[in-house]
Amino acid sequence: MAIVHFARFFTLAGYYFTIDFSQYRKVLLEQIKRMKRKVLWGSLLLFLPIGVLLLNSVYPLPVEKLKPPSSTMILDRKGEILRVFLSENDTWQIDEPLLDQISPKLQSAVLVYEDRWFYQHPGINPLSIIQALITNIRSGRILRGGSTITMQLARMIEPKERTVMNKLIEMFRAVQIEIRFSKDEILTYYLNIAPYGGNIVGSTAASLIYFNKSQSHLSLGEASLLAAIPNSPTHLRPDINPTMAKEARTKVLRRMLTRRIISDQAFYEAMGEPVSSKRHRMPFNAPHVSRLLKQYYPNRDQIYSTIDSYMQNRSEQILRQYLAPLQKQDISNGSVVIMDAKTREVLTMVGSYDFFDRKNHGQVNGAVASRSPGSALKPFIYGIALNRGLVTPESLLNDVPVDYSGYRPVNYDRQNRGYVTVREALTESLNVPAINLCAKLGDNGIYSFLKQAGLTTLDKSKMHYGLSLILGSAEVRLIELTNLYASLADCGRIADYKLAKPQNKNDMPKRKRGECFESSQRSWDNQKHRTGKQIFSQEASFILSEILSDVRRPDLASSFEATANLPKVAWKTGTSYGHRDAWSIGYTPDLVIGVWVGNFDGHGTAGLVGSEVAAPILFAIFNAVIERNNARWFDRPNQVQTRRVCALSGMPKSGFCPKTKMDFYITGVSSPDICSTHKPVQIDNQTGMRLCSYCRLGRTYHEEIFEEWNPEIATWLNRSGYMIAKIPQHTPDCNGIISGSVPIIKSPSSGTVHQIRSGIPLEYQKILLEASVSNRIKQIFWFLNGELVFRGNPSQKFFLEPIAGEHMLTCVDGEGKSASQTLTILD
Template sequence: MPALLRGRRWARGLLGLAGGIVALAGALLALDRALPPDLSRLEAVGRVVVDREGRVLSALPAPGGVWRLPVSAEEVPRALVDLLVAAEDRRFRWHPGVDPLAVARAALGGLRAGRVVSGASTISMQAARLLEPRPRTLRSKAIEAARAVQLEWRLGKAGVLRAWLTLAPMGGNLEGVRAGSLAWFGRPVERVGVAEAALLVAVPRRPEALRPDRHPAAALAARDAVLRRRGAAALPVAEREAARAEAGRAGDGAVPWARRAMPGLAPHLAREVAGGPMAGASAGVVRTSLDAGLQRGVEGVAAAVLAGLPARGSVAVVVADLRTREVRALVGGDWLAEGRAGAMDLTRAVRSPGSALKPLLYAMAFDRGLAAPGTVMEDLPRHFGDWAPENYARGFSGRVTAAEALRGSLNLPAVALMEALGPLRFASALKALGAVPRLPPGTGPALPLALGGVGITLRELVGVTAAIGDRGRAGALRVLPAGPGGEGAAPVLRAGAAEAVAGILVQGFPGGGPAGVAWKTGTSWGGRDAWAVGFDARHVAGVWVGRPDGTAIPGATGRGTALPVLARVFALLPPAPRPGEAGERAVARAGVVDGLRLLFPPAGAVIGEGAVTIRAVGGQRPLVFLVDGVPVAAGGARREAGWVPPGPGFYRVTVVDAAGAAASAPVRVGGVPGVE
């Protein structure tokens, strides 16, 4: 019986203890919920924008101008965390936020000496103080201890390390090892050496007294103390020897004597993506599709060009991968130059493209059989309703091929093609290519689209041009890396038509430059916008030069002002020349790709009453040419035949090959002359 009573008492005791533990846990949980730690400083961070390889492009400060950049223990070298733990909190891995042994040691030392001789602050307690700074009092210490346990409970060891690494003061307005590494060493924290890591651990102890730029000797001593007496003990032998060698190579040269400027490549794009979707190891790192080396080179070219521009003149540049449409370099203007509207991203400014859209117009005309590179067209004075367009040089060239008209940027043939194609169809193609047309209020698509009568941005123009260089595929430019399948895009043009136009545009740069680049220029009315776009086999690029306020730069043209810049940009890229396919070679290639087709006259053409040369491409020879079902002379092994219309009227021209394939086009003889 006594044993049974003892058992019952023991059971009741266990139940009481368990109840007490549950009650205590409940009370602590309620207290934690009632008084949660303030993590706002940890979340109020700046952004780091990196390129496609993770190289830093730009850093943007946190609100208030503080350089507080987030970082986690997984992102820094292992030696940095090892040095931190060894120097500041050797038992960090096992204590719950407060180290009882360190507290006891500090208390005994203080009693014996009558003053504080050693601290008991753990990394967790330091993180609590960094999150919620307080005066250095015993009461504050008690609160920090409670918060440290709370942080360990909520965030775990990794979260506590993240807080310390992000918030540790590095002197001045620098916080965290990422900002410290960029400012003191000019490199990402991921790439610091052991001695540099030791300095980052040492400075937060007395951030103003140990600033390397103001107190280099003190900073050097503190760093060496971390390496010799504390931190180095935590390192493997090989790393310890490497750290000593690194620290001793240049005497005190391993300690920086000046603070470096924060990286600031691609400032317009950095601010664009900083508030958008994030990609990277932490929420504060944004990975873009840019190439840091190319970006630096393009910015150098732009700076040299800006030096030679008149007041308020500016330049914008976009370079992208032709297949993926990933932007590799982007210059939005002269950053923060007030007179040049430097804060405005001019790659997104809506401007008039002049003749820079003509390649798309010709590609669509080739695609629909309205013309081909060898088609003879008339560059002569002509009215389109009440409109009588002129060429930029005011003169006329007479009869030219379509290839010559495109290379020479002649206006009359382009407007004639727009009339045959239809402005609405052209505007729809622009929209499909990601360039929604901006038209004057209350108007719809009209013939002036052929000469730049539409608003477009440089980014959109580069995207449209990329479709010509990429076998007719649509695809919007992207500044974040493409995921799997990022190259998949619907074609808006037949490959043969796009390649024919690309071949026509492959020509040497007038002032010299890389070979095998297809290019086109454009100048808006009054010289307000000078454009040049081009592509080789791997990249597409575009340049805009003008004034952000829309006023003209006297004498500025696409060919004379923007094209030399484009040549310098392509000189920065690895050579990837395209084959040139101008004139009849382009005609032949288009014929092979697209099968039997009538090149001239195109469907719906209005031609004069003189002799006409009917031309065809593709198909299996011999060819037979017919007009209204009646064979005409020549043909056979040749791909053309002469025909003299008997008089004005409507006719159907047909070609039949040896395999029985046929192509035909209705035409009109007489009336207003059109293409020929």
Template structure:
């Protein structure tokens, strides 16, 4: 009997379980077949550009034109916001499996009795399912949300689900996610929210299209207040806290994000989008300093306001730390929103003519080649290389100057002559090796004008070049991205929104979405091996010491307006046609590059480096923090050698140099030229004539050391009224007299044209061929020179040796002869202008 009863009971249970098992099987099948994307949310976030301390520089809308900050998965959700959201949306969040059966049954009964949707009974997990792919509110879609919610609960923790909801919930208008909502509505990060603010954010996703700080504010306040009272009732806050929270006003609306370094931000955003092949957004960690950026932008804007009154519309600045090469301020233009002045052009990356800014680099290279030291004399006289004849900015010549004076005064003629000696091709190669990314032509195409601004360079490149001088000849890339990998990444810092509060907080841990490498012209890579030096440390040190004393004749000495005595090596530059004005300064702490001009390329008579860019450079320099020790660059003792040079000429002292001095020089520089100007000559007893072994009288001559300048220099110094000691003429009856003077130097020299030169004969406005000015120089004063062109006598000159002649097309031979028989001869070709 007992077995019979047991069998019947089993049969009955099996018969009744079948429908239940079938139902559960169907649900399981649906569960397995229910689509659930991975990841749940397709990345489509705003691109956020941060500074070195994680302050916000700029935030971009995502592809759907929304403010949606990238999730920071390891950042703890603030307790106030968590408590408020769970109290309002899902009190049993931590106890249900994704759905609340009791709430669903109640909502179904209410909806059926009301014959309309009264309650949805959605848990937070179900809301996450709906946010993945928003759908119309139907019973079928509700069933789909239920199944998706169950599946989500099996794959994600409760904390992850809560974070997914907060990161993707709508908060009114085009604001998505709690981070963006906190920043836009309250100008603070979520962890700094008050109870009133947290409650306001908690109720917003319930009906973001109907209520927000911008729309239906009274309804929003009513919902917030009810939630605060509920929080008090459940014991989350006390009565006093509740009353204070109820008194808090709602925000007046949404606040815009601050926009700093807009040009750099736009460039980095575009680079990130290109790397992502679609632009899903992310956080970009830069080396900029928001405080410096904000202050320098204001300085540039103020100075540009003065310049615009003179028709000079644009300016760009780059500031980097000299030691580590990290860019701290990046100002692409005076005003990004100045459409009339093309303010959205990025002047930091735009190629422009640098004027004379490349000269210090050439001087440093010439030291290593043994061409000069700061004390070395350089010729500053009218100079011709074929049809190219450089002029100084003031169209005057000094005859002869020291290298230091030539660089400090930025004289063009000595620089061109140095480039001719050093070589255009080696200098061109150096610039490319040092990181100049805009040299698209060959060295021959640029030619000697390269040193005067014949090639375009970016502000970015100039900052790198001058930092290379300060870095002992290592021209390493500048860095604009902070770190590479998690160790260099930080979340959005509280100071991002310039908060009034001073409460301290921990730095958030790394985030998932971040740009880790970027190609900025020239390419900026991280943690690259140190660059090999392209110039010696001592040559760079001596060059910087020269630039430390920079002054320009004719300028208004703007540096005297600045009482700050912090040392700075700086150089100005003005391009041909006064289209670009530059000033670049460097010290052990800071490298500053300034460009001023017009993005349109229009020249301006007021545009000059010392006048326009110099004041801006020094105002920025004075603003930046300084080393309290007033430190200057340390002398590279391991690269220092001592040379004995001629005191008067700066060349290596020879046996005929009367005065000598020991100076410091690069240890591994090539041998410096022996002094060519001090000569030992022999003169007759009365010192009236020079004599030689063919004409001296034994016992009636003696030696003398004399400073003998080249003819072109000596003549030019005389024309300027400077005293030049003339050599006595060679004894007239000497049987071996030739066309050379003391020490084998030419006494008479044709200055223009040079041997095998090709001259271009211009035409006037009437189409007539113009005359060409031929020039010669004599070392001695009051000498008469006789001129011959193709054996045709042209006449004679005294003191100022120039002849204007008409030339026919073809080859010609010019010959000059003085009264004593000294002569010079040059062959050249003339081409006719059209």
């Protein structure tokens, strides 16, 4: 490389020696005739390069000074500047790695004004040095330096007093720079580190501070002024000396006109531009995400974020608009995250209500803060259960009081419903059925699911969170929760979210400000970097999304017109324990939006309810950012079919189900078991007793359909006063056991009266409880006056400590069939 540069240096040098000295050719020829001069001249040509090479190795170019510490610049997905940070040296310096990112107007203004032979000379321009010498000698003082842009660059990296010796050093450095770098690189360095007054360094920072625009938008007048300022930054800066700045601009423009770089018209137009003395603030948009990116990528000067400025700005506005009236209700903050469901690019991150609000900790980034999600994780247990075929939307779940080793979950309204469908349990966000389902999922349940999904806040053991994990005992970050929902929007695929574009040279989009590289970038992401893993089947995701799109929207009633065209959205809310956090997350196949509302100091307040304060913000943002024309819903996967199920039990209908309804199911996955709630029972016409296949013979009987419930629901229905027709008892003198018949209580035998004997401890007077059940039965339950006293397998022996009184003893088998008898204990 160096050799190539050297060769160019020599060619160019030769060019100058032949062309510029052509007028002295005669004199030269005479001189060359002389032997001594010939030797001298020859040796000069021979030793100059060797000398330069030698000096180059002794005094290497301080290359690092060409790249001083620069400001970090955060850009949005289209290349517009979001925020600029001061450099380590407290300067505003934005490094432009490529010349084509610098305004062409500024380039030509600089070249014509400073060094119009820049692209021809080898770093030193002998003509301008001679011209400068003549000028200086005539005037008796130093007026001109004869410096090329390369020499000026050398002086910028090593500022020195203006002496003849220093000038020679500068020339040597200029040659070194020319050998090492291309002309474009040199001009780029020059414009990157040129002083623009105060702590403003380089043309990009100057352009932003003096004109509040990026280089691509510079006018001719502005470019001309930027070309002039580095000559005397303190005197020419427009914010301090607008008059002198204007004069300098005129000089540059005149020279451009003289050299016919610009037309007369362009010249007069530029001359007419006012010189503003305003100093603008550096861009300060999306402050939270900008700061986060700077922390994530400390070594990048320019960070291409995935932020979509339009969505970011609209979300900020909407969040402010909705949070403003809540300030009076002791609700001070909120955050918003918008994610592209396919690429997982974060399109928006609003960290707080007001970044500058110190009182309410506005600088805290709520999007990455760990908070309790309340019910916001619930959909995922249903997802797991759907995925395993355990449930379909119309399956029933128990909603009766339960006790898991002392943990007794309750619903938000403290009511139990006996049984509810999966759809109802999820849309009404009931706690008890969710906990029951969670318990049913066993070891490989929600905890391992969330671990697999990569929730970074889940740092304690499974035991620590227990079953209440699903009700918000673990904390989550809004950004991760939004990403988790993105997996539902993306066919069950979990992947990492992205905040920045990659900065690999081949992958990096060429920044052209104002131009959109979005489309190409998205396809790039889709094809090459579609990593991640399937945590649900797409069938389970589809069904879950269908259920979540069912929920009554808070916006539909109040402002029908505004939402009339709003496409189908799947969504869920969450409210943490003690009303400390309100959440709402929604998605379409394209976008996922997460909203958190709360106080950063964590205090709760009655108004913090997900559906009341977070959901309206979610829908307002959906309304603002969604492209209605392109809005779509998920395609139903082939494996998802509909089937007719029992309207009561939600299981595939049997011939005995009186009413049916349609339900989604996954072929080959969802349970095919038909309704077990509706049972035909043969009843003796004479006695009204139940008959089995043995005792049925020779008797006249009829068949009736009964509802048979599992013990928990049956007990709850009884105690709650629901009139459920009781299945008649089996003919007592029959020894046959009906397949699926009721249990038969063997001990205590019917009608026995127990007498508690005094003087003997009660524990030695226990009563044996024993029942015979169908051999299919795995579990039996004993209830005393409706209270569960034992549960276990049918072969187990249970002993009841006697309590004086009239009791009702009930044995319920695992299929919900039961037998009862009275038990009298006398004191």
